[in-house]
Amino acid sequence: MKANILLHHSKLAEYDKAAFGRTIQSVFAQTEQDFELTVIVDSEVDAILEQIKLFNTRSVKVNVISSGEENLSVQLNKAFKSSSADGILYIDNRNQEVVLKKSALEICSIATQNNANVGMIYSDYELSGKDGVNEVRLLKHHIGRVRDNQDYGKVFFLTQQALNEIRGISEDIKFNALYDLRLKVSEKSEMLHIANRYSGSLYRVVSQAKAHNVFDYLLAGKDSQLEAEEILSAHLKRINAYLEPGKHYSPRPEADETATLKASVIIPVNNRPEFICDAIESVQAQTINEVEIIVVVNGGDEDPTVESVKNYLQGGEKYDESKPEVKLLIHDMNNLGLCFNSAAKIARGEFYVQLDSDDQLTPDAVEKVLKVYESDPKIGMVIGSYEVWEKDASGAIKRMEEIPVVTHDEWTEDNGRNNLLRINGAGAPRSIPIKLIREIGFSMNEEPFARNYGEDYQMVMKISEKHRIGRVWVPIYKVIRHSGGTDHNIDQNTIDRNDEAKDFMRKESILRRIKLNK
Numbered sequence: 001m002k003a004n005i006l007l008h009h010s011k012l013a014e015y016d017k018a019a020f021g022r023t024i025q026s027v028f029a030q031t032e033q034d035f036e037l038t039v040i041v042d043s044e045v046d047a048i049l050e051q052i053k054l055f056n057t058r059s060v061k062v063n064v065i066s067s068g069e070e071n072l073s074v075q076l077n078k079a080f081k082s083s084s085a086d087g088i089l090y091i092d093n094r095n096q097e098v099v100l101k102k103s104a105l106e107i108c109s110i111a112t113q114n115n116a117n118v119g120m121i122y123s124d125y126e127l128s129g130k131d132g133v134n135e136v137r138l139l140k141h142h143i144g145r146v147r148d149n150q151d152y153g154k155v156f157f158l159t160q161q162a163l164n165e166i167r168g169i170s171e172d173i174k175f176n177a178l179y180d181l182r183l184k185v186s187e188k189s190e191m192l193h194i195a196n197r198y199s200g201s202l203y204r205v206v207s208q209a210k211a212h213n214v215f216d217y218l219l220a221g222k223d224s225q226l227e228a229e230e231i232l233s234a235h236l237k238r239i240n241a242y243l244e245p246g247k248h249y250s251p252r253p254e255a256d257e258t259a260t261l262k263a264s265v266i267i268p269v270n271n272r273p274e275f276i277c278d279a280i281e282s283v284q285a286q287t288i289n290e291v292e293i294i295v296v297v298n299g300g301d302e303d304p305t306v307e308s309v310k311n312y313l314q315g316g317e318k319y320d321e322s323k324p325e326v327k328l329l330i331h332d333m334n335n336l337g338l339c340f341n342s343a344a345k346i347a348r349g350e351f352y353v354q355l356d357s358d359d360q361l362t363p364d365a366v367e368k369v370l371k372v373y374e375s376d377p378k379i380g381m382v383i384g385s386y387e388v389w390e391k392d393a394s395g396a397i398k399r400m401e402e403i404p405v406v407t408h409d410e411w412t413e414d415n416g417r418n419n420l421l422r423i424n425g426a427g428a429p430r431s432i433p434i435k436l437i438r439e440i441g442f443s444m445n446e447e448p449f450a451r452n453y454g455e456d457y458q459m460v461m462k463i464s465e466k467h468r469i470g471r472v473w474v475p476i477y478k479v480i481r482h483s484g485g486t487d488h489n490i491d492q493n494t495i496d497r498n499d500e501a502k503d504f505m506r507k508e509s510i511l512r513r514i515k516l517n518k
Contacts, residue, residue, distance in 0.1 A: 004085035032105040073177040097206035108157035119162030119189020124196035141191035144507025175224040264349030268339035269357035282360035296339035300332035337444030365476035372470035380467025386477035417464035449500035
């Protein structure tokens with residue numbers, strides 16, 4: 001099989017002759033003999049060609065494409081159209097040094113011959129940084145892998161047949177060309193992942209890995225986000241999983257006779273006695289008094305949070321009958337779905353309102369949520385906006401001004417439920433009719449890889465498929481960041497496990513949507 005190695009070099013930083021030399025040397029060292037080389041460059045053309053000539057001892061045919069001011073999508077389409085090969089090995093070294101292993105092209109060639117419907121091959125890789133060389137293991141593709149930040153690596157092989165079928169990338173795309181490319185390929189062809197157990201990566205990337213930050217998406221450019229949303233929407237339409245604006249909506253169910261209060265604030269908690277009091281008191285300070293607080297301690301009777309909560313029960317030193325009642329449930333299993341479902345069984349409120357044990361509601365939070373429900377009987381969930389605060393060693397909290405109010409304004413009336421599949425969260429606090437919780441039920445870690453993660457994301461997707469989602473656009477919630485928090489400073493294995501869980505939920509949602517649209 002004849003191949004074209006497409007090397008994408010761009011001067012995003014000062015030209016590094018040694019780094020580019022290592023990349024080009026690894027290209028000409030391939031054990032697969034039958035290939036030609038195409039290089040996309042935007043500067044330093046003479047220096048790059050000189051190095052290519054130096055290492056091209058096998059007289060490999062070399063094509064050069066000058067990128068100029070063109071979009072990445074235009075550049076790639078040019079390279080794809082100019083190739084007469086059976087497949088293209090794309091190397092993205094625009095901002096990181098990439099070095100191929102000698103057998104990288106050969107393994108792609110063999111894998112293509114062994115898999116008739118393969119359109120794209122991607123693989124695990126090595127990441128070289130300050131801490132040495134680490135193996136990066138990528139996730140296996142399936143229909144639910146529609147996040148725009150999904151890692152498919154810096155090197156992947158595309159068959160010419162797949163490129164012919166998709167007819168290229170949309171050339172008006174400025175920021176997310178590779179996202180559009182792999183979604184289109186995945187619709188018609190197999191996305192093949194070559195895994196590495198030990199010393200089996202196809203290439204090495206020289207880079208310093210960036211620390212995980214759950215709020216990174218807030219800093220992404222608005223134009224890029226909107227473009228990615230359009231790409232996903234087009235993909236969902238092509239696979240018949242797109243939900244048209246307003247379609248399939250039905251009224252939310254009427255509340256049960258047991259709903260004698262307006263809202264039940266359910267707080268699952270495990271070993272957080274130092275936070276629970278502030279959380280409870282933020283509910284008791286609500287402008288609406290027809291509220292109850294159900295605290296579900298899931299660390300068993302010995303959890304120190306139990307004693308803190310008992311202070312708010314009848315007979316406790318902080319008990320006040322004029323304030324919203326506090327109820328206590330105790331489980332000896334740390335399962336968030338169990339906490340929510342068991343609390344919903346005894347809830348007397350018409351609506352559930354979210355409150356994490358280390359966060360706080362603003363005094364008018366419940367009032368604002370209820371007003372949204374009153375505006376439309378088809379609203380099956382209300383999602384608010386929040387500010388991010390930080391707790392220091394003294395226990396004081398301070399607003400993190402560098403993080404804007406999180407409104408999740410990517411949720412629009414027309415397209416929010418489709419765009420939800422692309423992003424990892426829907427916002428907070430979330431509110432759901434208790435009747436719907438009893439009918440649908442929160443996930444209790446039944447899905448693959450789920451470990452107290454994404455149970456509410458699953459609920460948002462299910463409800464949004466059949467009901468409107470109402471929004472509160474002003475902050476009604478305080479997210480408190482602290483050293484014991486679970487939303488940041490997590491390792492890559494945990495990130496991957498969480499992504500596996502939510503991507504499985506996306507897969508299930510996409511399949512439900514396809515069925516719904518039939």
